[in-house]
Amino acid sequence: MNEDKDILVEEIRELRKPTSRGTADILREPRHLSSELTPDEARGKMAAMTRRSFLLGGAAAAFGVLGWRWMSEETKYGLLRKTFELNERVAQTFYSPNRLATEFRRDQITDARTNGDIGMPAEFDATSWKLNVGGTAVSIDEIKAMPRTEMIIEFKCIEGWSTITHFAGVRFSDFAAKFAPNNDRRYVSLVTPDEQYYVGWDIEAIMHPQTLLAYEMNGMPLKPEHGAPLRLASPTKYGIKQIKRIGKIEFTNERPRDYWAEQGYDWYAGL
Amino acid sequence: MATHLERKHTLATRWMHWINFPLLAMMMWSGLLIYWSYQAYSINIFGFHIFAFFPDGWLDSIGLSFRLAEGIRLHFFFMWLFAINGVAYVIYTIVSGEWRSIVPVPSSFKRAPLVALHDAHIVKEKPPQGKYNDAQRIAYTGVIVMGAGSLLSGLAIYKPTQLAFLTAMFGGYQWARWVHFWITILFVLFFFVHIIQVILAGWRNFQSMITGHEIVEAEPKNEVVT
Numbered sequence: 001m002n003e004d005k006d007i008l009v010e011e012i013r014e015l016r017k018p019t020s021r022g023t024a025d026i027l028r029e030p031r032h033l034s035s036e037l038t039p040d041e042a043r044g045k046m047a048a049m050t051r052r053s054f055l056l057g058g059a060a061a062a063f064g065v066l067g068w069r070w071m072s073e074e075t076k077y078g079l080l081r082k083t084f085e086l087n088e089r090v091a092q093t094f095y096s097p098n099r100l101a102t103e104f105r106r107d108q109i110t111d112a113r114t115n116g117d118i119g120m121p122a123e124f125d126a127t128s129w130k131l132n133v134g135g136t137a138v139s140i141d142e143i144k145a146m147p148r149t150e151m152i153i154e155f156k157c158i159e160g161w162s163t164i165t166h167f168a169g170v171r172f173s174d175f176a177a178k179f180a181p182n183n184d185r186r187y188v189s190l191v192t193p194d195e196q197y198y199v200g201w202d203i204e205a206i207m208h209p210q211t212l213l214a215y216e217m218n219g220m221p222l223k224p225e226h227g228a229p230l231r232l233a234s235p236t237k238y239g240i241k242q243i244k245r246i247g248k249i250e251f252t253n254e255r256p257r258d259y260w261a262e263q264g265y266d267w268y269a270g271l
Numbered sequence: 272m273a274t275h276l277e278r279k280h281t282l283a284t285r286w287m288h289w290i291n292f293p294l295l296a297m298m299m300w301s302g303l304l305i306y307w308s309y310q311a312y313s314i315n316i317f318g319f320h321i322f323a324f325f326p327d328g329w330l331d332s333i334g335l336s337f338r339l340a341e342g343i344r345l346h347f348f349f350m351w352l353f354a355i356n357g358v359a360y361v362i363y364t365i366v367s368g369e370w371r372s373i374v375p376v377p378s379s380f381k382r383a384p385l386v387a388l389h390d391a392h393i394v395k396e397k398p399p400q401g402k403y404n405d406a407q408r409i410a411y412t413g414v415i416v417m418g419a420g421s422l423l424s425g426l427a428i429y430k431p432t433q434l435a436f437l438t439a440m441f442g443g444y445q446w447a448r449w450v451h452f453w454i455t456i457l458f459v460l461f462f463f464v465h466i467i468q469v470i471l472a473g474w475r476n477f478q479s480m481i482t483g484h485e486i487v488e489a490e491p492k493n494e495v496v497t
Contacts, residue, residue: 023379023408024401029371032278033489042274042486049482057289057481064293080344087347094433101432102439154444156431159339160309162444210432235432264340266347271432 077264088268095270097208101235104152109218110164114225115157118259119197120245126229129193132248133179140229144215146170146178151210151233156271158238158260167233169214173207180251189256190232193247200256205236205270213246238269277487279402279479284369287360288480294356297349298421299455303335304342312452324452350425357418372402374412379405390471414461417454424451 021029037045071079130137150168176183188206191198205211211234215222222228227244234242240260250256261267280288307330313323330336364370375383386406388394398404403411423437427447431438441447469477479485 020399021401022382022399023376023405024372024399024403026376026378027371027374029401030368031489033487034276034278036273036275039274039486042276045276046478046482046484046486049484050478053482077344080348083348083351084344091430091433096433099433099435102435102443154431156444157309158343160305160311160448260340264344266343271430 084266084268087266088270091268091270092202092204095204097204101153101210101271104154104164106152106166108164109152109166112155112163112165112218112226113157113161115159115239116197116244117225119192119194119243120224120227121194124193124224124245126224129229131230131246134250136179138179140215143170143175143213143230147174149174149212151212153210153233153235155233155242156235156238158240158265158269165233166216166218167212167214168216169212169230169233171209172211172213172232173209175213176207176251183251185251185253187252187254187256189248189250189252190243190246191248192243192245195247197243197259198257199232199241199243200258200261200267201237201241202268202270203251205234208234208236210235236271238271240265241269273488275487275489276484277489278483279485280483281367281369282483283363283367284360285480285483287356287363290356291353291360294349294353295458297345298353299458301342301345301349302455303330304338305346306330306452307336307342308339312449324456354422357415357422361415373408375405375408379408383409410461410464414458417457417461420454421451421458424448424454 023029068076130139131143132138147170148168149171150166152164152166154162155165156162186203188201188203189198190201211232214227214231214233215229217223217226217233222231227246230246231244232242232246241258255267258267260269306324310324310330314321364373382398382405385394385396385398386404389396389398398406424441424447426434427438427441428444428451431444431447438444438447441450475485
């Protein structure tokens with residue numbers, strides 16, 4: 001406290017001086033003056049420095065602008081895609097399955113939105129639907145018989161909007177333990193029955209405890225437009241990865257095709 | 272009184288300052304491409320709608336619609352360069368001692384209004400000035416804090432599950448987006464004020480940001496010969 005007062009007193013004394021530079025003096029800002037010059041010398045040096053700096057700066061700016069223009073669209077696209085992959089490696093390095101997304105209360109639930117219908121033609125017989133898991137057919141009753149998990153999370157669209165949504169279903173990790181035990185594959189491919197929509201997931205994110213194969217949404221059976229009879233739901237990826245009306249699931253070591261990645265979006269899309 | 276050349280801005284400061292300009296421009300440009308897909312913000316005062324970001328069709332008219340994927344690709348490339356340049360600048364400023372020219376002290380906030388009054392020709396008395404005056408110190412430190420805010424709110428939006436604590440610090444995902452957006456608007460306002468002040472300060476001041484030096488008539492004080 002006393003020390004503070006001393007500094008304050010010094011500050012005021014410093015400011016009262018007729019030559020005070022104010023805060024600069026308080027913080028002891030140094031000045032960097034050259035030795036004494038004649039006005040002509042000073043102007044001459046200044047002109048030389050100005051020429052040199054403008055040339056150098058101009059060259060750097062031209063290099064940047066022309067370099068960016070000179071690169072073909074394919075090269076640029078490749079560079080940016082490589083950066084997506086770099087970002088993915090960084091995210092994977094720091095990824096922990098123990099970090100959970102915030103969960104919300106029931107009264108915080110907001111209206112759901114429908115944004116995509118690719119892979120979901122109107123003609124579809126949900127009653128005869130079976131999920132194909134690496135060649136095995138699994139019925140919705142078998143899935144519903146498994147331990148049920150519920151969550152109220154923030155569903156995030158890559159466009160920027162989000163909704164607070166309740167999902168109920170089976171943890172993907174529980175499902176995998178039963179239908180694909182002892183597998184050490186690095187990716188999972190999920191495809192709609194008509195194969196028009198398809199997503200790829202890294203194994204870490206799909207095994208996250210908040211990644212569900214959901215059959216209920218906001219307390220109701222999943223509606224057709226939201227992906228009945230079974231969809232993916234997870235706060236670890238954007239909505240583009242949370243495929244609706246899943247037809248086929250495969251575990252693979254090859255990076256699976258991904259609909260929106262093929263349209264120029266990030267394959268990883270991890271949150 | 273004698274003529275000297277005064278070294279105002281070091282080579283490192285000048286490079287980082289000028290490099291930041293195209294980097295921030297690219298972040299804003301790609302940010303606009305992203306913003307197009309969810310145009311959430313507007314200015315409302317007492318429930319009255321004043322201005323929407325952005326007026327209907329404005330982004331369409333300048334060709335920024337339906338380019339979300341491209342925007343994301345650019346944003347997540349230039350974010351690295353913007354962050355590296357900003358972090359390098361802060362470290363450099365601390366280590367080199369340049370911070371002494373830039374940070375305000377508590378009493379700066381009392382003296383800063385004097386700068387504005389003097390600039391507006393209301394008060395004759397010249398405010399105390401080192402390399403920068405107190406209003407400049409507040410502005411230049413503020414813009415660094417804004418940069419840090421952009422990075423942190425950006426991270427909170429980028430990884431809201433893995434960095435859930437950070438997102439929570441901003442009050443949640445949509446508040447982090449709100450902060451990220453409004454800091455950008457502040458950057459734009461800063462830019463315009465900065466440009467006007469640079470024009471008013473004149474050629475010699477501008478030249479010093481290019482060459483690093485300025486001709487001064489001065490009694491050497493705390494002299495460091497370079």
